[in-house]
Amino acid sequence: IYVDNIRDALIKYDPANAQTYQRNADTYKAKITQTLAPLRKQITELPENQRWMVTSEGAFSYLARDLGLKELYLWPINADQQGTPQQVRKVVDIVKKNHIPAVFSESTISDKPARQVARETGAHYGGVLYVDSLSTENGQVPTYIDLLKVTTSTLV
Structure with a gap:
C-alpha cells in the first residue's frame, strides 16, 4: 500500500514521469514479494x-x-x-x-x-x-x- 501511495503522489505532482514511477513501484513490490517468499513458504509448512x-x-x-x-x-x-x-x-x-x-x-x-x-x-x-x-x-x-x-x- 505504501509503495502504491508513494507512486500515486509522485505521479500526481509529476505526471510526465508516470511510467517511470509505475515501473519503479512494480519493481520494488516484486522485491518485497521475493524477499518474503521463503518465509511464507516455511510458515505454510x-x-x-x-x-x-x-x-x-x-x-x-x-x-x-x-x-x-x-x-x-x-x-x-x-x-x-x-x-x-x-x-x-x-x-x-x-x-x-x-x-x-x-x-x-x-x-x-x-x-x-x-x-x-x-x-x-x-x-x-x-x-x-x-x-x-x-x-x-x-x-x-x-x-x-x-x-x-x-x-x-x-x-x-
Missing part, C-alpha cells in the same frame, strides 16, 4: 498451532496478518507501561499453554522482557526484529528491503 509471532511490543500486526500468524505481545504499541509483571505473566501463560517455540523482541526496546518470557517457558529467544527503524548506511538495515531480509531470517 508449520502446523497451524505453531504459527505464532510473540514479541515485546504489538508492532508487528501487519506482518503477522500478512503471514497468517497469530500475534501475541507483552504490551500494545506506545503503551505507558512496558514489561510489567502482569504483562509478562499473561504472555508466559499463553506461550506455555500453546507450546509456542520462540519469542522475539524489537530493535527499539529492551530485550529483557522477551528473554524473561523465553526463560520462564522454555521457548527459544529468537532475536531482534526490526519494525520501524532503519540503521545508518553501513548498518544492518539501511533500507526497507534490508529490514525485511533481516526480519525474515530472524523469524525463520
Whole structure:
C-alpha cells in the first residue's frame, strides 16, 4: 500500500514521469514479494498451532496478518507501561499453554522482557526484529528491503 501511495503522489505532482514511477513501484513490490517468499513458504509448512509471532511490543500486526500468524505481545504499541509483571505473566501463560517455540523482541526496546518470557517457558529467544527503524548506511538495515531480509531470517 505504501509503495502504491508513494507512486500515486509522485505521479500526481509529476505526471510526465508516470511510467517511470509505475515501473519503479512494480519493481520494488516484486522485491518485497521475493524477499518474503521463503518465509511464507516455511510458515505454510508449520502446523497451524505453531504459527505464532510473540514479541515485546504489538508492532508487528501487519506482518503477522500478512503471514497468517497469530500475534501475541507483552504490551500494545506506545503503551505507558512496558514489561510489567502482569504483562509478562499473561504472555508466559499463553506461550506455555500453546507450546509456542520462540519469542522475539524489537530493535527499539529492551530485550529483557522477551528473554524473561523465553526463560520462564522454555521457548527459544529468537532475536531482534526490526519494525520501524532503519540503521545508518553501513548498518544492518539501511533500507526497507534490508529490514525485511533481516526480519525474515530472524523469524525463520
